[in-house]
Amino acid sequence: MDLYPIVKKNPVLAIFRNIPSEILLDYADAVIEGGISFFEVALNSKDSLAQIRTLRSHCKDNCFIGAGTAITPQLAQAAMEAGAQFLLTPGTPISVLEYCSKHDIPLLPGVYTPGDVAVCLQYGYKTMKLFPAQCVPDNYVKALKGPFDDTNYVAIGGVTMDNISDFLKKGYSGAGLSSNLMPKEILKARDWAAGAAYIKNCLSKLNPSYTVKGGY
Numbered sequence: 029m030d031l032y033p034i035v036k037k038n039p040v041l042a043i044f045r046n047i048p049s050e051i052l053l054d055y056a057d058a059v060i061e062g063g064i065s066f067f068e069v070a071l072n073s074k075d076s077l078a079q080i081r082t083l084r085s086h087c088k089d090n091c092f093i094g095a096g097t098a099i100t101p102q103l104a105q106a107a108m109e110a111g112a113q114f115l116l117t118p119g120t121p122i123s124v125l126e127y128c129s130k131h132d133i134p135l136l137p138g139v140y141t142p143g144d145v146a147v148c149l150q151y152g153y154k155t156m157k158l159f160p161a162q163c164v165p166d167n168y169v170k171a172l173k174g175p176f177d178d179t180n181y182v183a184i185g186g187v188t189m190d191n192i193s194d195f196l197k198k199g200y201s202g203a204g205l206s207s208n209l210m211p212k213e214i215l216k217a218r219d220w221a222a223g224a225a226y227i228k229n230c231l232s233k234l235n236p237s238y239t240v241k242g243g244y
Contacts, residue, residue: 029134031114032155032180032201034092038066039196040231041182041204043096044079045070051218052079053086058220059209060091062227068096068116068204071103077110084111094136101127108133118159120144125151136182140164145176155180157204161195162186169199189230196234 042064047055056067065087069080076095083093094114095107101123104115114134117124128135129151137148139156148156158164161183165171169181183195183203195203210223 029132030152030154031134031136034066034114034134035155035180035182035202038064038092039202039234040064040192041066041068041184041202042209043068043070043184043204043206044073044083045096045206046073047079049075049079049082052082054218054220055215055223056083056086056091058223059227060087061220061224062210063231064227065091067091067093069093069112070206071095071097071107077106080107080110080112084113094134098124100124104128104133116157120147122147125153129153138184139181142172142175145172145179149176149179154178155182155201157182157184158200160185161200161203166198173199189227192230193234 042059044067067083069076080093080095087093092113094116095112096116098104098107098115098117099121104124104127107115114136115128116136118138120137120139125137135153136155136157137153138159139145139148140159145156158181162185173179180201183200187195187203187205188208192203210226214223214226
């Protein structure tokens with residue numbers, strides 16, 4: 029399954045990296061209230077598998093929850109067994125591409141070079157995450173789409189609420205945010221209403237406009 033239909037409807041990916049378990053659900057509810065229902069839980073975070081299970085149970089079918097940093101088939105399998113609905117990789121590990129393709133697992137593989145893109149296409153994955161997106165020229169996606177015209181890219185790395193619209197204007201279909209999802213002072217104060225309002229306000233400014241919807 030290619031993830032483009034999900035990305036098209038949900039161009040903003042909320043990356044849960046090192047979110048303490050004691051605030052996980054409050055944090056998630058604020059993100060959902062803000063208008064984002066497309067989640068990644070980084071597998072190299074503490075208690076990541078338990079957090080995936082908790083989020084799946086809490087969010088039901090209102091969110092699409094994936095597992096990032098799935099760098100081995102063993103991690104990929106563990107994440108899927110925990111309830112992940114899709115996987116992400118920071119690169120193009122062939123063993124993970126083979127595993128996901130064999131088991132028809134939705135995957136957002138990480139790419140950086142034309143060679144990476146070609147490898148992902150061999151396994152049927154046309155929508156990829158470009159990482160680190162802050163390190164490539166402004167016309168990079170347009171250049172990739174020259175020979176690879178049936179591909180789509182999600183920007184990961186260096187994306188903030190202040191520059192996310194710039195990434196979308198560069199041709200990315202979506203973008204992911206982690207620590208930049210809401211201001212640190214809001215997170216520190218555990219002011220979830222303010223966090224939701226901040227996200228909602230930022231999303232309303234995106235161009236093309238981002239429509240806040242329930243569910244994915």
